[in-house]
Amino acid sequence: MAFLSDIEIAQAAKPEAITKIAAKLNINEDDLECYGKYKAKISPAVLKNFQSKPDGKLILVTAITPTPAGEGKTTITVGLTDGLNKIGKKACAALREPSLGPSFGLKGGAAGGGYAQVIPMEDINLHFTGDLHAITTAHNLCAAMLDNHIQQGNELNIDPRRVVFRRVMDLNERALRNIVIGLGGTANGVPRESGFDITVASEVMAVLCLSMDLMDLKARLGRMVLAYTYDNKPVTVNDIHAAGAMAALLKDAIKPNLAQTLENNPAFIHGGPFANIAHGCNSVQATRLGLKCADYLVTEAGFGADLGAEKFLDIKCRMAGLKPSAVVVVATVRALKMHGGLKKTELANEDLNALAAGIPNLIKHIENIQGYGLPVVVAINRFPFDTEAELALVAKKCEEIGASFALAEVWAKGGEGGRELAKKVVEACEKESDFHFMYDESMTPKEKMNAIAQKIYGAEGVDFTPQAEKDLKLIHDLGKDNLLVCMAKTQYSLSDDPVKIGRPENFRITVREVRLSAGAGFLVAITGTIMTMPGLPKKPAALNIDVDENGKITGLF
Numbered sequence: 130m131a132f133l134s135d136i137e138i139a140q141a142a143k144p145e146a147i148t149k150i151a152a153k154l155n156i157n158e159d160d161l162e163c164y165g166k167y168k169a170k171i172s173p174a175v176l177k178n179f180q181s182k183p184d185g186k187l188i189l190v191t192a193i194t195p196t197p198a199g200e201g202k203t204t205i206t207v208g209l210t211d212g213l214n215k216i217g218k219k220a221c222a223a224l225r226e227p228s229l230g231p232s233f234g235l236k237g238g239a240a241g242g243g244y245a246q247v248i249p250m251e252d253i254n255l256h257f258t259g260d261l262h263a264i265t266t267a268h269n270l271c272a273a274m275l276d277n278h279i280q281q282g283n284e285l286n287i288d289p290r291r292v293v294f295r296r297v298m299d300l301n302e303r304a305l306r307n308i309v310i311g312l313g314g315t316a317n318g319v320p321r322e323s324g325f326d327i328t329v330a331s332e333v334m335a336v337l338c339l340s341m342d343l344m345d346l347k348a349r350l351g352r353m354v355l356a357y358t359y360d361n362k363p364v365t366v367n368d369i370h371a372a373g374a375m376a377a378l379l380k381d382a383i384k385p386n387l388a389q390t391l392e393n394n395p396a397f398i399h400g401g402p403f404a405n406i407a408h409g410c411n412s413v414q415a416t417r418l419g420l421k422c423a424d425y426l427v428t429e430a431g432f433g434a435d436l437g438a439e440k441f442l443d444i445k446c447r448m449a450g451l452k453p454s455a456v457v458v459v460a461t462v463r464a465l466k467m468h469g470g471l472k473k474t475e476l477a478n479e480d481l482n483a484l485a486a487g488i489p490n491l492i493k494h495i496e497n498i499q500g501y502g503l504p505v506v507v508a509i510n511r512f513p514f515d516t517e518a519e520l521a522l523v524a525k526k527c528e529e530i531g532a533s534f535a536l537a538e539v540w541a542k543g544g545e546g547g548r549e550l551a552k553k554v555v556e557a558c559e560k561e562s563d564f565h566f567m568y569d570e571s572m573t574p575k576e577k578m579n580a581i582a583q584k585i586y587g588a589e590g591v592d593f594t595p596q597a598e599k600d601l602k603l604i605h606d607l608g609k610d611n612l613l614v615c616m617a618k619t620q621y622s623l624s625d626d627p628v629k630i631g632r633p634e635n636f637r638i639t640v641r642e643v644r645l646s647a648g649a650g651f652l653v654a655i656t657g658t659i660m661t662m663p664g665l666p667k668k669p670a671a672l673n674i675d676v677d678e679n680g681k682i683t684g685l686f
Contacts, residue, residue, distance in 0.1 A: 147166060147167050168258060171386075186558045188554055189453045191430055194433045201510040206241070208537060209539070212539065216551050222390065223428040225401040225431070230300055232254050243540030244391055245543055250686075255685075263379055263382035270374060271371045274369050289321040298328060341449075342383075343379075353366045355368075398411070416445075434456075453503055455506060458506070470630075479519060490630070495507065496530070504558075507523070508537045509534070586638060588636055592637050597642055609645060609652070619656075625639060642655040
């Protein structure tokens with residue numbers, strides 16, 4: 130039997146006009162800024178007008194530690210949204226915007242899969258409404274203004290060796306990680322070392338996603354630290370008078386985007402920070418809007434509960450005053466068997482021993498969420514060759530630690546395959562919870578990092594390199610110890626070593642650098658060998674992507 134690809138399924142869909150999708154959320158056509166027939170931005174006036182409405186239930190979708198076998202977190206997020214609507218609930222989704230880096234690199238698109246996708250899939254995975262381009266441009270405008278200030282007399286006494294604001298682009302480009310700029314003589318600037326990060330790692334991206342409105346965005350941009358002077362004083366965006374121009378470039382990008390699922394249910398798609406090198410959540414504005422428009426808002430956070438979920442709960446929820454009603458942890462039997470030591474080529478065979486050896490990874494992620502005082506539903510993204518014995522073993526282990534369990538067949542059946550999961554999530558939302566954060570803001574940066582490493586990762590503690598110690602001293606001298614912590618860590622392991630799969634023990638986390646993101650409101654702790662500019666794999670996804678004379682795209686995901 131031949132199966133349709135994700136893009137073939139999406140291209141065969143029958144989308145509704147975006148005005149009809151908006152009407153399902155009681156959003157008027159006058160409050161839409163349409164980008165064609167099937168996507169639109171939402172006017173800021175809508176959220177203001179809905180302030181008196183009570184919030185719906187907030188459902189967070191996270192996952193186990195990723196493997197090459199795949200877990201399907203976005204697919205479950207979309208399928209759960211459709212499933213909730215199937216059982217008569219008014220639900221919508223809130224997702225991140227995909228980056229072109231992984232779309233053309235290793236991971237592929239990020240619009241769901243099978244019959245649980247958001248559409249228009251090609252637009253969402255490529256340029257969409259131009260938000261990431263606006264963020265890239267605003268970031269690089271600031272970088273250009275900073276270098277221009279140094280060139281044109283350097284009134285602020287900036288030390289060119291201590292410029293910490295690099296440039297960005299929304300592609301994987303390892304050759305630009307470390308570069309020298311300003312070469313070619315005095316007319317071409319002051320020579321100095323610099324480099325590129327990927328756009329989703331930009332502090333501008335984090336600022337946009339955490340801002341409450343346009344004025345909050347401009348204020349946060351102004352607080353961003355770009356460099357230090359010869360006498361060790363920080364230089365901010367406000368110091369070079371760039372915040373206004375940057376905010377002007379972002380005035381449309383800050384507005385949430387509305388799209389739809391294959392089953393014509395509403396989906397907000399806005400903001401796209403990675404969870405391994407940034408905070409990994411869609412925008413506060415999209416989340417708040419969805420909570421006002423629907424009775425259930427299903428949102429995701431990147432990678433496992435050690436990364437995106439921790440940052441969603443400790444950073445985003447704290448800053449925006451959000452309280453989840455339930456959390457879904459996504460897993461597959463095949464991924465758990467990989468955590469148990471099986472090779473990818475062996476996953477189709479029943480192997481209860483390998484599965485039992487891999488389940489501790491799932492248990493750790495469940496325990497992490499329970500540690501926040503939240504009810505957990507485990508969603509098994511079912512594959513055709515999962516055996517009844519394997520599914521029964523996972524269900525038994527979940528029951529033993531007090532987590533609800535549901536099978537999800539949304540990839541093959543869409544919302545119909547998400548009914549069981551939807552019912553379990555509704556039940557979980559009605560349970561009493563005691564939501565609390567993993568660390569207190571009054572703790573020192575080291576104490577916060579140790580709390581995350583020990584409680585969330587299962588590490589014995591954190592080691593700091595001399596560079597990290599130097600960074601932390603500067604942060605202390607600047608009076609920024611009170612900021613939250615955003616850990617940049619490999620997604621492939623609970624540790625900072627990507628080869629340590631399953632539930633590793635007896636390990637420590639190494640923080641090699643700490644970056645100040647004063648505008649976003651957190652410190653970025655760079656651990657292990659994690660990089661803020663990915664590279665392309667040996668055979669990037671771009672090799673398979675093409676377009677014909679009619680503009681029809683093939684090979685995307």
